[in-house]
Amino acid sequence: MKVFFDNCTSPVLAATLCGYIAHLGHEAIHIKDLPCGRHASDIEWIALLGADADEWLVVTGDGRIVRNKAERAAYRAAGLRGFVLEPGFQKTPLNQVASALLWRWPDMAKIASLVGGPALYSLPVRRGSRITTLPL
Template identity: 50%
Template sequence: MKVFFDNCTSPTLASTLHGFISHEGHSAVHIRDVQGLPKGRSSADVEWLDFLRRSNDAWIFISGDGRVLKNPAERAALRSAGLHGFILAPAYQKHPLHQVASIILWRWPEIVQVAKLLAPPSMHEVPINKTARLRPLPL
């Protein structure tokens, strides 16, 4: 499985998660490091969603921007891409980067479980509270 981090997240999160999951055969990459995107890091959400959809790899994405669910074109792209998406709760913006990274690592087994058990597309919010469960979001 490959994990895509969009522009609303720090590249540090992708490299941290990659270091943690690479021994399991997974990888994580930030949008700035993805080759083949139409406009590179400046690609719109619908463009990178289409890129991931056309890929032969199994992708999930992590975003810090819940507004992707409010734009009709982006919602349609999310549904047609057939991906599992994980949106960081707004509270993440108020926490230092090292704490955000630690919570994503803490949540990794739960994220993998959701991706294995549910048929895509699916969207979940990742709460900041370590004891709270991932919250399903409507697509």
Template identity: 50%
Template sequence: MNVLFDNCTSPVLATTLHGFIQHFGHAAYHIKDVPGLSNGRHSADLEWIDLLRRSPDEGMFISGDARVLRNPAERAALRSAGLHGFILAAAYQKTPLHQVAATIVWRWPDISQVIRLVAAPSMHEVPIGRQTKLRQLSV
């Protein structure tokens, strides 16, 4: 499983999660470090969605921006790509980075379970509270 963090997230989150999940055979990357994107960090959402769709490896993404679900072209691309996506709740914007990283690692078992149990395409919101369940969003 490859996890892509989009440009609305800090590269620190990808590095932190990668350190935690690599021993499971997974990898996490920030968009700035993904080979194959012509514009790197400044790639449009449609570009990285297409890159994940074409990848032979199973992929998912984590974003800090729910607008990806409001744009009709991006929403259609997500549906056709068959991806699992996780949107960080708005409360993450005001949360210190070390707490965001800790919460994503804390939530990794929940995220993994969703990927195993729910057919792609799927979209979920990751709440800031550790006792709150992931909330399914419509794709």
């Protein structure tokens, strides 16, 4: 599985998670490292990931993907699964965000393995809080 981090996340998060999950045969990639680059629109990177043969898991800080009709339709059509970081992550120091992702990785990987087709979940800041499904 490959984990994609969009422009609303720091490249540091992708590098940190990649270091942790590489021994499991997974890879984490930030949008800056994809052929489309940092300046790609959401619809562009969604189409790129959807057309790729690899299994992708999206991590984004952009909750608008649920509210924007065009992006939501593209996401569903691409059959992607992913997690939206709750708004509280924006005010959280980067080292704590990285820690939260590592802490939650087993839950995220389990959800990704159980769910087929398009799905989006909200990843809470608090470790004791539940991961919830977002409407697509």
